[in-house]
Amino acid sequence: MGGHEAMEDTDRRGQHERRVRSFVLRQGRTTPAQEQAFERHWQRYGLDYTGQPRDFAAAFGRVAPLVLEVGFGNGEQLRHAAQHEPQRNFIGVEVHRPGVGRLMNALAADGSDNVRIYRHDAVEVLAHEVVPAGLDEVRIYFPDPWPKKRHHKRRLVQPGFIDLVATRVRAGGLLHLATDWAEYAEQMHAVVGASAHWRNLAEPGPWSPRPAWRIETHFERRGLRLGHGVFDLLFVRT
Numbered sequence: 001m002g003g004h005e006a007m008e009d010t011d012r013r014g015q016h017e018r019r020v021r022s023f024v025l026r027q028g029r030t031t032p033a034q035e036q037a038f039e040r041h042w043q044r045y046g047l048d049y050t051g052q053p054r055d056f057a058a059a060f061g062r063v064a065p066l067v068l069e070v071g072f073g074n075g076e077q078l079r080h081a082a083q084h085e086p087q088r089n090f091i092g093v094e095v096h097r098p099g100v101g102r103l104m105n106a107l108a109a110d111g112s113d114n115v116r117i118y119r120h121d122a123v124e125v126l127a128h129e130v131v132p133a134g135l136d137e138v139r140i141y142f143p144d145p146w147p148k149k150r151h152h153k154r155r156l157v158q159p160g161f162i163d164l165v166a167t168r169v170r171a172g173g174l175l176h177l178a179t180d181w182a183e184y185a186e187q188m189h190a191v192v193g194a195s196a197h198w199r200n201l202a203e204p205g206p207w208s209p210r211p212a213w214r215i216e217t218h219f220e221r222r223g224l225r226l227g228h229g230v231f232d233l234l235f236v237r238t
Contacts, residue, residue, distance in 0.1 A: 029098065030097050030098045030101060031098070031101075033101070033105060034097070034098050034100075034101025034102050034105065035097075035101060036101075037100075037101040037102070037104040037105045037108075038097075038100075038101060038104070040104075040108070041104040041105070041107070041108050042104070044104075044108070044113075045104050045107060045108075045115060045116060045117050046104075046116070046117055046118075046119070047059060047091075047116050047117060047118050047129075049118060049120040049124065049125065049129065050129065051124070051128045051129070052128065052129065053128070053129060053130075053131050054129045054130070056089065056091070056116070056134070059116055060089045060113075060114065060116065062089070064087060064088055064089045064114070065087070065088045065089065065136040065137075066088070066089050066090075066091065066134065066135050066136050066137075067081070067085075067088050067089070067090050067091070067135070067136060067137040067138075067139060068090075068091040068092075068093065068122075068125075068126070068130070068135055068137070068138050068139070069081075069090065069091070069092050069093070069138075069139045069140075069141070070093055070122040070138065070139070070140045070143070070156070071093065071094055071122065071140065071141075071143060071156075072092040072093070072094045072099065072103065073094065073096075073099050073142075073217075074098075074099045074102055074103070074218075075092065075094075075099055075100075075102055075103025075106060075107075076215070076217050076218065077139075077141060077214065077215055077217055078090060078092045078103060078115060079103060079106045079107065079110065079112070080215045081213065082107060082110065082112040082114050082115045083110060083112060084213070085213060086114060088114065088136075089114050089115075089116075090114060090115045090116070091115075091116055091117075091118065091125075092115060092116070092117045092118070093117075093118045093120065093121075093122040093125050094117070094118075094119065095119060095120065095121065097119065100117055100119050103115075103117065104117065123161065123164070126164055126165065126168050127164060130168045131168075132167050132168060133167075133168070133169070133170040133171070134168055134170075135168050135169045135170065135173060136169070136170060136173045136174070137169070137173055137174040137175070137176065138165050138168070138169055138173075138174070138175050138176070139176045139214075140156065140157070140175075140176070140177050140178075141176075141177075141178045141214065141217065142178060142179055142180060142217070142220065142223075143155070143156045143157065143179065143184075144156075145179065145181035145183075145184040147181065147183075152187070155184065155187070157177065157184075157187065157188045157191055157192070158191060159191055159194070159195070162175075162191055162192055162195050162197075162198070163195065163197070166195065166197035166198065166237060169237045170237065171237050171238065172236060172237060173236070173237045174234060174235065174236055174237070175192065175198060175234075175235040175236075175237070176211070176214070176232070176233070176234050176235075177192070177232070177233040177234075177235075178210075178214065178220075178230065178231065178232045178233070179230075179231055180220060180222075180223025180224070180226075180228040180229065180230045180231070181223075181228065182228070182229055182231070185206075185207070185229075185231035185233070188231075188233055189205070189206040189233060192233065192235050193206075196238070197237060197238055198235040198236070198237060198238065199235060199236050199238050200233070200234070200235055201234040201235065201236055202233070202234065206233065207231050207232060207233065208232045208233060208234040209232065210230070210232050211232065211234070214232070
């Protein structure tokens with residue numbers, strides 16, 4: 001739901017490689033209510049990035065299956081998940097302040113306590129704060145498709161990122177992708193399908209029906225109005 005870009009970086013071995021960043025920082029107006037959410041609710045729902053492995057059971061006050069959603073946008077889906085999957089703990093990662101504020105206000109109004117939020121780059125959260133095999137599921141819904149061919153390198157779903165996710169999802173865990181951009185769906189299918197760490201649950205596939213836990217979001221409705229198809233891809237960690 002959030003935007004995504006890539007930047008050039010150098011790894012510890014000095015080899016030049018492309019580093020995917022999970023967002024594009026765009027300006028957006030934060031309403032007074034959304035701004036007040038940070039004063040009222042951040043201590044309850046917020047997780048400050050430290051760059052160190054985090055004990056999520058301590059953060060939630062319980063041990064439960066752990067699901068991470070990358071780029072939750074306005075939080076519509078994550079709010080629904082908190083209410084309808086109370087047996088799970090959810091980590092939401094989003095950099096855009098209005099959406100974070102809106103979600104915190106909604107969670108507080110619902111009385112939900114099974115969501116924690118990072119306002120940070122999801123790639124760094126995955127790399128440094130999530131321990132190997134620490135997640136039961138990763139959800140990435142309607143990431144920025146970067147439709148122009150010269151911008152495809154900025155897309156989030158690339159081999160390096162998928163390999164990183166694979167190290168953080170336990171065996172038998174899920175990766176759930178959704179997009180309303182057909183060409184990006186094909187790329188998602190190709191990239192994840194080429195990894196030895198994932199198996200497509202729709203085999204011979206490629207697409208899965210929209211599962212009950214994913215609502216039809218406003219992004220999806222917008223895509224349908226534009227005549228786009230909507231594609232769900234479900235992969236299990238092998």
